[in-house]
Amino acid sequence: MMVPLDSSKKISFQRQICDGDLVIVYERHDIMKAVKVRSGSELQNRFGVFKHSDWIGKPFGSKVLSSKGGFVYLLAPTPELWTLVLSHRTQILYIADISFVISYLEIVPGCVVLESGTGSGSLTTSLARAVAPSGHVFTFDFHEQRAASAREDFERNGLSGLITVNVRDIQGEGFPAEHSGSIDAAFLDLPQPWLAIPSAVRMLKQDGVLCSFSPCVEQVQRTCSTLRSNFTDIRTFEVLLRTYEVRESKRADTTVEEEEEEGAAIGPPPQKRRQCSSTGLNPCSAERSSSVTAKPCATARGHTGYLTFARLGLREDQNAKTE
Amino acid sequence: MAEDASTATSATASAATSAAAAAASPIPRLAWEGCSVLLDANDGDRLVFARLSPAATLKIGNKKCSLAPLVGCPFGSSFRVESGPNGPFLDRFVPSTLDNCAQDIADGQLTDDQKDNRSLVDNNTAQSLSSDDIDTMRREGATGDKIIEALIANSSTFGKKTAFSQEKYKIKKQKKYAPKVLLRRPSTRSICETYFKKHPARTGFLRVDTLSLLLSMANVGAYSDVLVVDMVGGLLTGAIAERLGGTGYVCSTYFGSVPNPIDIVKMFNFSSGVCSRVVQAPFNDLCSSQSTTDELTIKSDEKADRASSNEPFVQEEDSLLECGDEDNIPAIQKSIKPGKQPSPETIKYWKENGFSSLIVAAPESKVGKLVTDLLPLLAYSAPFAIYHQYLQPLATCMHKLQTSRMAVGLQISEPWLREYQILPSRTHPHMQMNAFGGYILSGTRICSSEAFDGIKK
Numbered sequence: 001m002m003v004p005l006d007s008s009k010k011i012s013f014q015r016q017i018c019d020g021d022l023v024i025v026y027e028r029h030d031i032m033k034a035v036k037v038r039s040g041s042e043l044q045n046r047f048g049v050f051k052h053s054d055w056i057g058k059p060f061g062s063k064v065l066s067s068k069g070g071f072v073y074l075l076a077p078t079p080e081l082w083t084l085v086l087s088h089r090t091q092i093l094y095i096a097d098i099s100f101v102i103s104y105l106e107i108v109p110g111c112v113v114l115e116s117g118t119g120s121g122s123l124t125t126s127l128a129r130a131v132a133p134s135g136h137v138f139t140f141d142f143h144e145q146r147a148a149s150a151r152e153d154f155e156r157n158g159l160s161g162l163i164t165v166n167v168r169d170i171q172g173e174g175f176p177a178e179h180s181g182s183i184d185a186a187f188l189d190l191p192q193p194w195l196a197i198p199s200a201v202r203m204l205k206q207d208g209v210l211c212s213f214s215p216c217v218e219q220v221q222r223t224c225s226t227l228r229s230n231f232t233d234i235r236t237f238e239v240l241l242r243t244y245e246v247r248e249s250k251r252a253d254t255t256v257e258e259e260e261e262e263g264a265a266i267g268p269p270p271q272k273r274r275q276c277s278s279t280g281l282n283p284c285s286a287e288r289s290s291s292v293t294a295k296p297c298a299t300a301r302g303h304t305g306y307l308t309f310a311r312l313g314l315r316e317d318q319n320a321k322t323e
Numbered sequence: 324m325a326e327d328a329s330t331a332t333s334a335t336a337s338a339a340t341s342a343a344a345a346a347a348s349p350i351p352r353l354a355w356e357g358c359s360v361l362l363d364a365n366d367g368d369r370l371v372f373a374r375l376s377p378a379a380t381l382k383i384g385n386k387k388c389s390l391a392p393l394v395g396c397p398f399g400s401s402f403r404v405e406s407g408p409n410g411p412f413l414d415r416f417v418p419s420t421l422d423n424c425a426q427d428i429a430d431g432q433l434t435d436d437q438k439d440n441r442s443l444v445d446n447n448t449a450q451s452l453s454s455d456d457i458d459t460m461r462r463e464g465a466t467g468d469k470i471i472e473a474l475i476a477n478s479s480t481f482g483k484k485t486a487f488s489q490e491k492y493k494i495k496k497q498k499k500y501a502p503k504v505l506l507r508r509p510s511t512r513s514i515c516e517t518y519f520k521k522h523p524a525r526t527g528f529l530r531v532d533t534l535s536l537l538l539s540m541a542n543v544g545a546y547s548d549v550l551v552v553d554m555v556g557g558l559l560t561g562a563i564a565e566r567l568g569g570t571g572y573v574c575s576t577y578f579g580s581v582p583n584p585i586d587i588v589k590m591f592n593f594s595s596g597v598c599s600r601v602v603q604a605p606f607n608d609l610c611s612s613q614s615t616t617d618e619l620t621i622k623s624d625e626k627a628d629r630a631s632s633n634e635p636f637v638q639e640e641d642s643l644l645e646c647g648d649e650d651n652i653p654a655i656q657k658s659i660k661p662g663k664q665p666s667p668e669t670i671k672y673w674k675e676n677g678f679s680s681l682i683v684a685a686p687e688s689k690v691g692k693l694v695t696d697l698l699p700l701l702a703y704s705a706p707f708a709i710y711h712q713y714l715q716p717l718a719t720c721m722h723k724l725q726t727s728r729m730a731v732g733l734q735i736s737e738p739w740l741r742e743y744q745i746l747p748s749r750t751h752p753h754m755q756m757n758a759f760g761g762y763i764l765s766g767t768r769i770c771s772s773e774a775f776d777g778i779k780k
Binding site for chain 2: 006014221314
């Protein structure tokens with residue numbers, strides 16, 4: 001279960017992998033796979049054949065061996081891991097945008113949230129965690145098959161109690177009237193978000209927050225001019241992540257820094273080794289040591305989309321003293 | 324930082340009403356007496372946390388205004404300083420075009436605006452109205468808007484400015500002559516942004532996107548038991564408590580005898596239910612007897628400190644005014660304050676089950692030692708996120724975790740956040756941006772087989 005709905009479902013030393021659980025099979029930080037555990041099943045990858053029956057009863061986070069002696073780790077699913085393993089039916093949102101959207105929309109447990117489109121359900125899964133246990137996410141996609149696949153995923157991940165997927169063209173029809181005035185936050189990832197804004201205005205509670213995600217600045221431009229008639233606090237951001245790679249370089253050195261003692265004893269990991277020159281050091285007093293250095297990774301996502309946030313303004317008719 | 328205006332000690336009927344409303348909606352939409360608010364004067368020029376106690380006041384310019392008119396108003400309301408028979412007061416108004424006028428005039432005409440600054444000469448003669456003239460107007464009871472009108476009428480260059488810079492001029496004058504106050508709801512977003520803007524050092528320079536990432540990377544949600552080292556004033560603890568919504572726990576741990584201050588938690592308007600989930604415990608209480616199952620637990624030499632640490636966190640006089648009519652609420656629930664010590668049963672539960680997340684924001688601490696101390700308290704497969712201002716300690720820590728096989732999925736990331744001005748034909752990134760949001764080391768704790776065998780025995 002990706003989002004615990006009671007305290008017995010959360011991750012703990014006592015939690016063991018059971019038949020029917022979803023696990024994330026971790027090979028490397030960039031090679032992971034979601035697998036449903038079935039006692040008669042097997043997983044085959046470059047490390048060999050893994051029997052699911054060997055996994056059952058082990059704690060999450062365990063290292064498990066294949067027939068050939070290769071190994072993988074079995075992790076409990078989280079929305080972040082799910083984002084890395086889900087099948088891309090559309091372009092998806094990643095952790096930097098997702099985390100910022102949840103905070104900036106001020107979503108807390110119990111909130112009722114609208115989303116369109118559902119896409120591959122990457123953001124939806126994080127929205128579900130944020131509103132759990134008592135809130136709800138209503139998500140809409142005009143693509144019937146995509147909506148069905150997303151619904152299956154949510155069911156498989158134990159999220160169907162938190163998420164309702166509907167097929168609907170939000171740009172054309174707007175959000176269903178039944179949600180009028182009851183929505184804490186709304187998220188739009190649509191090609192023409194400005195078409196859905198009048199409907200979002202009717203859905204949101206006073207001071208509720210809307211977010212629109214668009215890759216192109218022309219879309220943002222039009223969205224913002226539409227937002228201006230009903231919203232305040234309109235702000236547009238771009239959020240990105242720069243990742244770093246860490247290496248240990250062997251060098252001759254005269255001093256061993258305190259924090260490196262352990263690293264030197266165990267030795268560098270095989271993939272991360274790099275020789276550095278030791279010019280300028282006195283070889284007589286030199287002692288073999290290691291130093292850990294970091295540099296930014298050369299490849300990165302340069303752009304995902306612009307995030308525009310806006311707060312529904314208060315209208316004249318909303319009298320201050322009435323509830 | 325809160326210019327906290329005196330203390331409100333008794334819960335009132337209005338607070339009870341709001342509490343009832345809060346049960347239906349997770350986000351309070353109206354300010355109530357005794358609640359904590361964020362006051363935004365002149366679009367972020369000044370940001371002040373205040374508590375709406377009956378006697379609370381706010382000084383705007385040289386005028387002192389009572390905050391009483393704010394009680395019962397929806398968050399998002401705007402107020403103007405007006406003069407009345409009993410002195411200046413805050414008057415609620417609904418901005419006509421929602422303050423987006425700069426953009427409204429921009430639509431259409433601005434694109435073709437051929438004006439530029441060739442004829443503007445900065446010789447201080449453009450304004451023919453002297454400060455004495457303005458003082459006279461004020462004495463005669465002119466409103467701020469009237470003064471601005473006069474300033475525009477007497478400016479020889481105003482007409483030559485582009486529509487965009489005319490608007491800028493008006494905004495500048497409005498701030499000076501017709502100050503306004505926006506009533507905002509304190510939330511993780513608004514509190515984090517306020518501190519980052521006004522007192523970043525007090526919250527360890529934690530930027531809102533970085534804080535958001537910490538919460539996501541550590542999988543914080545309902546029923547999480549989050550272990551935290553919060554040396555950012557309670558901002559992190561409060562942000563986690565907000566995500567827990569009265570389930571699970573956020574346990575702020577500390578080394579030595581003095582708990583880390585978590586005063587910022589009090590600005591969130593948390594209910595007693597949420598506050599009871601915010602606890603503080605010394606590291607030694609959490610880790611004893613854990614060492615049998617975890618090879619990396621380092622025996623702490625701070626046992627001596629424990630005796631004195633049983634009385635944690637001296638609350639400020641300013642009490643957290645909690646929702647509810649005190650008579651109607653069972654004694655146990657009465658005025659629960661955040662930061663109590665967890666019960667022995669809870670600590671025992673954590674020792675047996677482990678925490679489900681770990682977040683560290685300890686800018687001044689040796690992060691490597693902290694992480695090797697704390698990671699064994701984390702359940703297998705539980706994620707963690709470590710914030711730091713410097714890269715090297717995180718790189719060293721990451722390498723240590725890799726080689727000791729304590730964690731997988733290790734990654735150091737640096738968030739980058741840029742805000743844009745979006746206007747027709749005038750879209751560009753903001754001229755000023757914050758260039759550094761710190762570094763995060765994230766990963767997932769794994770079960771080394773030796774440790775698991777240890778448990779089985």
